[in-house]
Amino acid sequence: MTRRLSILFILMGTCISLQAQTTKTGVLVIGNTPTAVAASIQSARSGAKTMYLTQSLSLNAIFSEEDLPFIKNIRNHYSLKERRRSKATDSIIALPVILKQASNLIKSISDSVKNLTINNNNAVDDIKKDGKGWEIRLKGGQKIKADVVVDATENLSIASMLKIDVKKTMVITGNSTNPFENKLYRSSVALGYLEDSSPFTIPMGSLIPQAVENFIIIPKQTGKIKLSKMSAGQAAGTIASYCAFFNTSTKNINVRVVQGELLAFDAILIPYSDIELKDPNFLTFQRLGLSGLIKSGLTNGKIHFDTAGFVKAEDLRSSMREFYTRSQLWFADNKKDTLTIDDAISLFKFIANRGNELNKEIEEGWKVSFKLNSVYDPKRNISRKEFGILADKYLQPYNIRVDISGNLLR
Template structure:
């Protein structure tokens, strides 16, 4: 008996000893659009990084979820999103009819998108990727975290200095004890003019997207009648131009992405339906709803030649996961509201100064159930995503992205777009890497240092449509723009809006004086002495630089004359008497005044 007991004890001890403890600097949980971008940027920022994904593919909603037509950020394809776009276009450019123009809507087959991401991560130094690896638990470990994962039926522990929750459902932050809100915020709570008077718990519908293929006019690809099928659920499709809808979702190789509104793919849920204990049943019903759509399309509308493509390794050929537009939002160090999109420069806080990425997506509104507030958004301009929305309040060194960011319901409709998430994921990775590399916490984030890292690796922090990365002044405009020394202009044409810098227009004294006086100690004295006119001239700028940098004015003017066109690439002749342009101002101010070096906190306030 004793021998048997000792044998059992030995087996138990041996089993426990085989549980591995893995150490890394940054751990990203979730391999969606933002998770992949965050992991790659963290690794490129020279810290040891691990990415775990519970499924077999990278890409999340845009691959495993089938959301493979990306309209957002195509006019601002910078950073990691721009890198991904180029790889997709290079893959398909030899295919007849694929649109490779600069700002074309990006489309790809889901499996190809996942393959491109996997090949990309395989080439990144300092990055380890583990697919088919579920996360199970998280607990605090000093200023870092211990995260439990399941590997081959056993539990391993990952010790990380910084953790990024890039899951679709905020599972990591939930288990870490973060506080969330959900549904529509009220106008009283957020101050948003477009918000409803009373809050609701309604979240946007989920969708199981379908990838269909045209198998030829004579083919019959009719699927079996799904359980609980009711043709009346899809009757609104009789009023829709199906051919036009298919054309809008056209992919390469005679395939179509079907992600249609109203009575088609949409499936109404609550945040409770997306909780871990309810997901399986919710998703089962949602899958059946989309299969019913396909059956209706084939039998009631006569499209028997359209069958489910062989894109996904699933029995029913639907995506691995549903397309989740919204779930619950964590309380962060700051919360982004609509005014941070429409009027970023006139708010009490200056969150744009803390930007980690840019977005350009029209907010979606997807609700089947009647009664959900219908929001009339004014034309939606590109915007900056502030750093504080990815930092979980009172949870040191825990970052969130995807659907869990600290934004209002009305902002969520844009910011969770996969293209936007891929763009801002780079900023999340740079922030997490900064904490790990310097041994700091999210209470000590150096906004300017992190922004500089994002710019070094090709990302953007200011959403100016008229200053492409190829512009010689791009870096200066990004940095000075982030200080607020010169603001952008929202330009509306019909239902579309842009954010413009207008580099060739005049700088006016009234627009730069407040910032200069706030930032530089002797600025008041210079303005009182010089009394510049309404337009700030080239001579005024040189005089100001001379005063602030203690440079001899004659020497400075001589240097400027010599380098005006050759070094600084200015096209208008040097003349101290004429008004200075915004391009000239930011390039010279960035070099000689270096306002970007002034620290700011997460609210955008200058820290002296």
């Protein structure tokens, strides 16, 4: 009898222990949605220990045609890794992703992602602050301690549990219909679109509620802008991973590091209509556009860089003043309406403290290093595309940090 009671107490103690067990993770993503899928996979890919709590019996997010390009990028990323590992000669990269296959494809990829644990058949019962991070109690009794939580539920139900006003984020996009009316585009981390389908940039601060650290939301809409689901999810996962990986908080986030990580994983942060993905300088223009040194434009519902346009001295002078104050001395000594290639090189030499060797360096690298198809002629007007590529190399405006509102940090 005594032996039976002892066994019973041991079993009861084991059950209680299992119920009360605490799991620690860097990032917890919650929600059975496309945004949650993108956030959890990207968080893990960016190096953070990540748990994906679907709050459902299985991962069965409903995808749309809009999500397929992102899913294809994920598939290609892991297909290439597998190809290198197995030294296979064939590849499925050229094949399109079909909508009816998307869910099964994501499930198979999720099972193989390093740093990612999927938790099905469990739901959040309670959530509260735990130092800089969070303590989450599930309805099954399990506890999770996470450095960062991403609410990717359909209706932001976790934010509702915490009584967070999801309309009060660190930056408010307002009712603007042009992303370049203010400096918020400099902190862009995702894409969205207006009611007329015009593209829009999503600033980082619109995913972070005010006065709540290390809690990230993925709303369906901010102001007049509807968020592209997978793009916003990828951004949220990158922000969360940054905070967990570097043991910091959302109020101390480095915008440029997050953007750099997104660009490294094929994210598009400014959707230029006149610069193709296959352009060898595509990343250069993403960086340049985010810097704001050369202003982008919105015409007829399309964002453009105006690659063929010329560089007007007066337009450039005002933006250069913000980045490099001593540039105004050059403009004072060089009265120009439109800059030539020679003028641009002179400006670069003045700001970057370079000598005449730069002329030869640029001439020799015109087609090889800078991948320019045009003829190098120092006396002709320089195009915005040519100026932008050279400015990214020699002035590096993107390397100047910005805050969450897009203001330059010195």
